Structures are given as structure tokens and as C-alpha cells.
Amino acid sequence: MPTQTMKAIRLHEFGGPEVLRHEAVAVPEPAPGEVLVRVHAVGLNPPDWYVREGMPGIPPEFRPPFDLPLVPGTDISGVVEATAADVHDFTVGNEVVGLLRFPVVMQSGAYAEYVTAPAADLAPKPPTVDHAHAAGLPMSGLTAWQYLIEVGHDHPSPFQEDRHRPAALNSDTTVLVNGAAGGVGHLALQLAKWKGAHVIAVASGAHETFLRELGADEFIDYTKERPEDVVRDIDLVLDTVGGPTSRRFLPTLKRGGALHPVYFGEFDHEENARLGVTVTGTQVRANGAQLAELGRLLDAGTVRVAIDSTFPLADARAAHERAAQGHIQGKIVLTVA
Incomplete structure (x- = not known):
């Protein structure tokens, strides 16, 4: 063990960004099946x-x-x-990236200089990518x-009984990504393009150049026009915003199409059946094997992670304040000295 204590961000009460405290805590010890990771960067x-x-909502x-x-x-x-x-599978000195324990444990202690990680949740860090970009993945x-390629698990969504099955993506598929500039959105856009789909990106106008550089074939500035008013015959809508307003995308779909809200809203099964569309979602789960596949795409330059902003670990409060401002382009990342 390299040290007895480390610096970490802790919250002792729930509330706004001001409850995040930078303080000394004990270095954790890996349990069976785990490794101890010296953290270089943390994705928010x-x-x-x-x-x-x-979680008031x-x-x-x-x-x-x-x-x-x-x-x-x-x-x-x-x-x-x-x-x-x-x-x-891993030895001391290996560079790794991971989504830890989610959603079994909603928060896994990543805002720290060291963290324990289940080996099954880890993948090799892409060698051509720095830690900050890797942590955003x-x-x-x-x-x-x-949502788009392979679920990779059989756990049902806590919000619906219907199982999520990704639609086949190819050159005959048109995909609309709402919230395309955000963390999930900008990566989903690139995965859809990797599969050959025609992609319509929806975001505010400030993100148009960024999204077209990532491969968007069409762009809709939602501050000027509503996508549900201007597009029809879409095969798949990935709504990374989701929630109660997600059903507004139903008229954009062709019969046989699918709507995948990342944050599930309220939908009517009878309405979906009448329209001939499928509405499903899933809950992301840690998966080291899938993350390794994504890492290979990142390493090859097929997919890239965009960074909105970086903050030192001690400034986690400022990072959360940035998140609250919205209009994020890519990922917010904490760096650990």
C-alpha cells in the first residue's frame, strides 16, 4: 500500500455543489476480485x-x-x-479505464486519489488517448x-417491463439524436455513423460545427425549430434528454421505428401500438468487455471523446457548478495530480 491516507471529495450531507468537501480519507484496500487504481482522471x-x-426526483x-x-x-x-x-487479468502498472460497480452501487468513490475497482469493470486504457479523454468514455x-449496439446484459429497466433491443443500424437507417452535443449524445452520434447510419443531430446552434465535424449529416437547432415539426419517417430516435417530454418525438417515427429515451418518461402502450412504434430503454451497467471494444474504437480514431472542461480534483465544486449551467459539449473531467 503506497500510503495510509489520500485526498478525496466527500459529501456529509445532500445539497448543492457546496456540500462537496476536499479532505483526507483512508486509502481503500482491494477485496477479492478487485484492484486498487491510482486515479489520474475522473469523468463526471x-x-x-x-x-x-x-435524488429528490x-x-x-x-x-x-x-x-x-x-x-x-x-x-x-x-x-x-x-x-x-x-x-x-491486470497487473501493477497497467493503465486502465472503468465504470465502477454501476448501477449496483450508484457512487463508487471515484473522486479520489485511489479507488478500488472490480477487475470485471475495467478495460485497458487506449494507449493513444490521455487519461482525461479516457475518463470521459x-x-x-x-x-x-x-442503447444502440448491444445491451450486453439481461437486467430489465427499473422503469418498464419491456426489454430493450437495439435496432439494427446500417446505411438504410436514419437516426435522430436529441441532445447530440452532450456526453452520451456525441458518442452515440459517432457510433451510429460507424454503423453507416444517416444521423440528424439536435442541439443548440452553438454546437453545429462541433457536431458536423463528428459526422452529423443534418443539424437541427432546437432553439429555432422543433424537430417534431420538421422531420418524419425516422427509423430511430435516441433521446438523451428524455423524461416527460420524450413522447413528443413519436410523430417523427415511421411505422416500425423506435424511440429510445435515455431518461425514461411516460408513454402509452396503446398509443405506441397504434403508431406501430417501439419505445424502450435500459439502464447502463458496468461492462469491462464492452468498454474494451469502445476503447479500441477510440484508439483507432473512429470515435473520439470531446472534453467540455477540466477541473482539479480539489475543485469538484466548480465542476458541478459548470454542469449545472448546462449546454455541455462533451464531458466534464476532474484531473488528479
């Missing part, structure tokens, strides 16, 4: 601020228990510092992958 995700706030029956104080965060890029005796990349 919406569950980080949902948990920080105490989640019905009590879906709200997992949290023991305070807790160290937030799930997405890391770093270097293996130590391994449990039963871990053979796990949750957003796996969300896009599990």
Missing part, C-alpha cells in the same frame, strides 16, 4: 449530481440507500497500484453502446 456524469442532491421505491459520508463518482482512468490475489460510451 448526471448520477453524480443526482446523488449529491439526494426519484420515487422512494427506486431510490437506493446511501450511507453518508460518501465519496462520489464512477468513471475513472488510472494505473493499477495493487491487485487482490485472485486477479490475473465509460458511462457515456457504455450508455450509447448498450
Whole structure:
């Protein structure tokens, strides 16, 4: 063990960004099946601020228990510092990236200098990508992958009984990505293009150049026109914003089309059947094998992670304040000295 204590971000109460404290805590020890990772960068995700706030918008029956104080965060890029005796896939010195324990544990202690990680949740860090960009990949990349390419697990969504099955994407497919400039959106756009689809990106006008550089075939500035008013005969809508307003995209779909809201809203099964469309979602889950596939695409330059902004670990509060401002282009990342 390299040190007895480390610096980490902890919250002792729920609330705004001001509850995030930079303080000394004990270095964790890897349990069987785990490794200890020296963290170099941490990717921020919406569950980080949902948990920080105490998940007030989640019905009590879906709200997992949290023991305070807790160290937030799930997405890391770093270097293996130590391994449990039963871990053979990784050795000390390996550079790794991972989405840790999600959603079994909503926050896994990633906002820290060291974190323990299940070996099965890790993948090799793409060698041509730095730690900051690698840390932006796990949750957003796996969300896009599990919605568009392969679910990779048989766990039902907590919000619906229907199982999610990704639609086949090819050169005959038209995909609309709402919220295309965000963490999930900009990676989903690139995965859809990788599969040959024609992609319509929806975001505010400030992101048009960025999204066209990523491969968007068409762009809709939602501040000037509503996509549901101007497009029809779409094969697939990936709504990374989701929620109660997601059903507004139903008229854009052709019969046989599908709507995938990342944050599930309220839908009417009878209406969906009448329109001849499918509405399904899933909950992203940690998956080291899928993350390795994404890493190979990143390493080859087929997909890239865009960074909106970076903050030192000690400035996690400022990073959460940036997230609250919205209009994020890519990912917010914490760097660990």
C-alpha cells in the first residue's frame, strides 16, 4: 500500500455543489476480485449530481440507500497500484479505464486519489488517448453502446417491463439524436455513423460545427425549430434528454421505428401500438468487455471523446457548478495530480 491516507471529495450531507468537501480519507484496500487504481482522471456524469442532491426526483421505491459520508463518482482512468490475489487479468502498472460497480452501487468513490475497482469493470486504457479523454468514455460510451449496439446484459429497466433491443443500424437507417452535443449524445452520434447510419443531430446552434465535424449529416437547432415539426419517417430516435417530454418525438417515427429515451418518461402502450412504434430503454451497467471494444474504437480514431472542461480534483465544486449551467459539449473531467 503506497500510503495510509489520500485526498478525496466527500459529501456529509445532500445539497448543492457546496456540500462537496476536499479532505483526507483512508486509502481503500482491494477485496477479492478487485484492484486498487491510482486515479489520474475522473469523468463526471448526471448520477453524480443526482446523488449529491439526494435524488429528490426519484420515487422512494427506486431510490437506493446511501450511507453518508460518501465519496462520489464512477468513471475513472488510472494505473493499477495493487491487485487482490485472485486477479490475473491486470497487473501493477497497467493503465486502465472503468465504470465502477454501476448501477449496483450508484457512487463508487471515484473522486479520489485511489479507488478500488472490480477487475470485471475495467478495460485497458487506449494507449493513444490521455487519461482525461479516457475518463470521459465509460458511462457515456457504455450508455450509447448498450442503447444502440448491444445491451450486453439481461437486467430489465427499473422503469418498464419491456426489454430493450437495439435496432439494427446500417446505411438504410436514419437516426435522430436529441441532445447530440452532450456526453452520451456525441458518442452515440459517432457510433451510429460507424454503423453507416444517416444521423440528424439536435442541439443548440452553438454546437453545429462541433457536431458536423463528428459526422452529423443534418443539424437541427432546437432553439429555432422543433424537430417534431420538421422531420418524419425516422427509423430511430435516441433521446438523451428524455423524461416527460420524450413522447413528443413519436410523430417523427415511421411505422416500425423506435424511440429510445435515455431518461425514461411516460408513454402509452396503446398509443405506441397504434403508431406501430417501439419505445424502450435500459439502464447502463458496468461492462469491462464492452468498454474494451469502445476503447479500441477510440484508439483507432473512429470515435473520439470531446472534453467540455477540466477541473482539479480539489475543485469538484466548480465542476458541478459548470454542469449545472448546462449546454455541455462533451464531458466534464476532474484531473488528479
